[in-house]
Amino acid sequence: MIVADRKPLTEILTMIEAQEKILIVGCKGCVTVCNTGGLKEVEILASSLGIARKKENRPLTIDTTIIERQCDNEYVEQLRDKVNDYDAVLSMACGVGPQFLSEAYPGQKFYPAVNTTFYGGAVAHGIWEERCAGCGTCIIHDFEGLCPIARCAKSLLHGPCGGSSQTKCEINPDTQCIWDHIVARKMELGKLEDLMKVRELRDWRSARDGGPRQSIREELTQ
Amino acid sequence: MRLNYPSEVKVLQVPCTGRVDILHLLKAIEDGADGVYVAGCLEGECHFLTGNIKTKKKVIYVKKILEEIGMNPDRVEMYNLSSAQGGRFAEIAHEMTEKIHKLGPTPIKK
Numbered sequence: 547m548i549v550a551d552r553k554p555l556t557e558i559l560t561m562i563e564a565q566e567k568i569l570i571v572g573c574k575g576c577v578t579v580c581n582t583g584g585l586k587e588v589e590i591l592a593s594s595l596g597i598a599r600k601k602e603n604r605p606l607t608i609d610t611t612i613i614e615r616q617c618d619n620e621y622v623e624q625l626r627d628k629v630n631d632y633d634a635v636l637s638m639a640c641g642v643g644p645q646f647l648s649e650a651y652p653g654q655k656f657y658p659a660v661n662t663t664f665y666g667g668a669v670a671h672g673i674w675e676e677r678c679a680g681c682g683t684c685i686i687h688d689f690e691g692l693c694p695i696a697r698c699a700k701s702l703l704h705g706p707c708g709g710s711s712q713t714k715c716e717i718n719p720d721t722q723c724i725w726d727h728i729v730a731r732k733m734e735l736g737k738l739e740d741l742m743k744v745r746e747l748r749d750w751r752s753a754r755d756g757g758p759r760q761s762i763r764e765e766l767t768q
Numbered sequence: 769m770r771l772n773y774p775s776e777v778k779v780l781q782v783p784c785t786g787r788v789d790i791l792h793l794l795k796a797i798e799d800g801a802d803g804v805y806v807a808g809c810l811e812g813e814c815h816f817l818t819g820n821i822k823t824k825k826k827v828i829y830v831k832k833i834l835e836e837i838g839m840n841p842d843r844v845e846m847y848n849l850s851s852a853q854g855g856r857f858a859e860i861a862h863e864m865t866e867k868i869h870k871l872g873p874t875p876i877k878k
Contacts, residue, residue, distance in 0.1 A: 555836040586791070590833075593794040598837035600798065600876045 547576035547667065548640045549674045550583065550660040552591065558636065559598055561657045565606070565633035568595075570659065571625065571647070572612035573639035580674055582660050583638030585612050591638065591659060616643030622650045629654055665696075682752030682759065688740070690731045697724035703745050705729070769854045773861035785809065786819025793830045793844055800876050803868035805845040807860060813850065820848060840871055 562568055570588050577583030592608045599606040609632070614621040616639035625647070629635060634655045637644040640662040647656045664676040679696035686693045695701045699709075699717045706725035709716030715723045732738045750756070782788055785808030796804045806827055808820035824846050831841035845864060849856045 555833065559837070589791055590794065593791060593798050594833050594837060597794065597798045597834075597839070597876060601837065601839060603877050605877075 547579050547665070548642075548662060549580045549664050549666045549676075550577050550640050550662045552582055552587065552638075552660050553658070555594055555598065558591070558657070558659055559595065562595070562606070562634055562636065566604075567607040567631075567633050568609075568636060569628065569632040569634075570608060570610045570636045570638060571616065571643070572610070573614075573616045573637075573643055574612055575615045575617065575639070577639055577660065578612075580668070581672075583640075583643075588612060588638055591636070615639075616646055619646065619650060622646050625651070679753070681750070682756075683749070688743075689728050690735065690737075692724055692728050692731065694724055694728065697722075703748065705741065771854055771858040773858040774865040776865060777861045784814065784816050784819040785823040786814070786816055788823045788826065790826045790830055793827065794833070797830075797834070797839075797843065797874070797876065800874055802874045803843040803845070803864060803871070805847060805860070805864045807847050807849060807857065810848050810850050839875065842867060842871060843874070 570592050572578070572583050572585055572588035574584065577587075578585070581587060588610045592610050595606060596608055609628075611625070611628070613624055616622060616637060629647075629651050630653060632654070634657060635647065636657050636659040637647055638659045640660070641658060644656040644658045647654075665678040665680055666674050666676045669675045676696055677693060679693070679701070681695050685695075694703055698706075699715055699721075700707055702725065706723055706729070707716075710723040710726055713723055713726045715721040729738070729741070732741055752759075785806055788806050793804050793806075806823055808823055809815070811820060811824075814820045827844055827846040830844050834841045834844060845867075847860045847864075849860065
């Protein structure tokens with residue numbers, strides 16, 4: 547899923563400083579699963595902003611709603627009746643949400659209430675970790691399901707760098723060196739020689755380096 | 769026992785402290801409560817195992833929110849006591865009321 551974190555309340559309050567009536571829109575997709583922009587979080591944000599503005603004696607009228615996905619125009623369309631009744635709209639979806647909303651309703655101002663961080667999963671209750679970099683050329687099968695692109699700080703493909711120390715990465719003592727993990731896993735499976743393979747230079751054009759990407763499925767287009 | 773506790777404390781019963789939600793605490797503050805406290809079972813003695821521990825974390829989260837928006841986080845508190853500690857219940861009610869009196873009325877205008 548796409549993982550996001552709510553922006554600091556002070557930043558959100560600054561964004562809506564001049565507004566008196568806002569709508570907060572949640573998303574039932576990834577941000578609901580990572581407990582950042584689902585129904586509960588929308589209500590918590592509304593209450594928090596409400597308290598902050600009441601404290602300043604500048605009450606803010608806040609309405610809340612949630613749609614199935616903010617990254618699908620058919621659901622974004624459901625907001626048409628109400629979206630222009632507000633001074634501004636706060637989107638609690640990933641970065642895709644405010645963009646789809648802005649494209650659909652060009653006359654309205656949309657603010658992102660969350661910072662989109664990475665593609666990952668929940669490793670424990672309340673803890674999410676990055677697992678995918680969306681590089682466009684998946685090779686995790688070569689590394690026993692451990693992605694060196696997303697999980698190595700340098701995205702190395704031929705083994706660890708000199709910064710690997712006692713299973714940890716030099717960038718942070720809490721960060722696992724994924725290459726230590728990959729080598730340990732290969733040794734466990736008796737496949738260490740797999741890592742002798744010399745890889746051709748990687749074509750990063752399938753990743754972000756090639757600019758904004760598009761995926762077209764002809765059988766689905768109308 | 770017939771113990772007295774301050775009349776400004778309004779008691780809301782829930783089946784377990786774990787039922788208390790972040791929104792319950794925030795809404796109380798938003799609606800003008802001067803302070804809110806959760807009186808949960810003693811740690812390690814939750815009938816549902818971890819209800820009180822979970823809510824302790826929710827209380828900490830609400831404190832962080834209040835801090836972020838410039839309100840005193842002491843307006844929200846968590847206490848632990850057993851249902852057999854009537855004396856402690858009254859004591860906590862006095863303690864919290866006294867603390868809130870010191871902080872003064874909520875800055876939230878209704």
